[in-house]
Amino acid sequence: MTIPDQELRVLVRDAIARASAASPATAEAAPVVFRSHSSHVVLPLLRGADGDGACLIEPAVRCNHCGYCLSYGH
Numbered sequence: 001m002t003i004p005d006q007e008l009r010v011l012v013r014d015a016i017a018r019a020s021a022a023s024p025a026t027a028e029a030a031p032v033v034f035r036s037h038s039s040h041v042v043l044p045l046l047r048g049a050d051g052d053g054a055c056l057i058e059p060a061v062r063c064n065h066c067g068y069c070l071s072y073g074h
Helices: 006-020
Strands: none
Touching: none
């Protein structure tokens, strides 16, 4: 299914208008607090490429710098 550009623009504008109306910006609005999730933590490990080049998770393949070994895997 393809949507013409003009119809897509109308849909996007309507969605933005609904979102703007649902949460009006006021001076009394609560501050935004960001708490990082454990999946964003980077562990202090050497990557496979820093050593012999093998992947730490799957040693039969070369490290491709995906970063999976440096995170909790989320």
